[in-house]
Amino acid sequence: MMLPTHAVIGLAVAAPLVVFYPDLAPAALTGILVGSLGPDLDLYAGHRRTLHYPTGYALLALPLAAVAVVVPTTMTVGVTAAIVGAAIHCQLDRFGGGLELRPWEGTSDRAVYDHVRGRWRRPKRWVRYDGSPEDLMLLLSIGLPLLVVLEGPFRAVVAVALVVGVVYVGLRRRLATVAPVVFGHVPDRLEEYVPERYRTQ
Template identity: 45%
Template sequence: MMATTHVFTGLAVVAPIAYVLPEFAVALAVGAILGGLVPDFDLVFAHRRTLHFPVAGLAVAVPAVTVAAVFPSAITLFLAAFAGTAWLHAASDSIGGGPEMDPWNHRSDRAVYDHVRGRWLRPRHWIRYDGAPEDAALAVALATPALFVFDGWLAAVVVVGVAVSLGYALLRRRLVAWTPDWLE
């Protein structure tokens, strides 16, 4: 899935909380945005292995959410949104294709690495590849709650994210041909 889809997933999860507790809306949104993006910082290392924790991440997310529920503050809600969204990002990567540049060819049986079991989880291809039409549709659907709850610069970030998602989806399959060989 696209990084923006992961971000919108986190924003959709925290939107109801931000609606009920608007004083924490920024902390929740920033935590969700960063949690949706940070796992993909491993693109320069072993992608979907170095910073993706589809099983172990739950051991961080559950306590963070529990602490935030018992002691709600800007920092605890930020950390809960970050940890929860980072875990959702890693866990949901297994429903898509592999991490290769052309996952529609199904050359890889690796979606995301499970550090607990020491093995790769297989791609399920429910979302065929990042930037697939169904990925773009999911991104738009998940962005919608955020547009109703967040305003100002946060709403602008969501609108820009939707535009980036749609543009990427339109160009995704062409990007492989445009990518230098050393990046593959």
């Protein structure tokens, strides 16, 4: 799934706190947004492996959630939400396409690396690939209601996610053609930071 979809799904999970615990909602929303986006910081350094821990984040979230329930401070809620967001992100990556430049071709059996099991988990392709029409439908169906529920900077984040998502979906297949051209001519010293899938046709 594309990053905007990860962002709005995370915000949707924390959104009920706006009604039930409004004092803690900003910490939860901020934390889960950071956690929902954080794993993809490994995009150019072992994507879906370096910062993706589908089992690890889930196991860590359980005791943190217990602490946040017993001691509900902005710190405990924010940290717990960040780990929950990262766990959700990694699980959602399994439901999308594989780790390849053209995931609509379905040639990769790598969705996300599970460090606990020591192997790659296979993509389920419920959302065929990041930037697919169904990815856009998911983004819109969750993001548009959030524009009503959330306020202030979080509403702005959702609005930006919707715009970026719509543009990305429109360009997604073209980007797969452009990537090898752009990244195929990087200086040798930078080559190790460019994923192999971006350098081959």
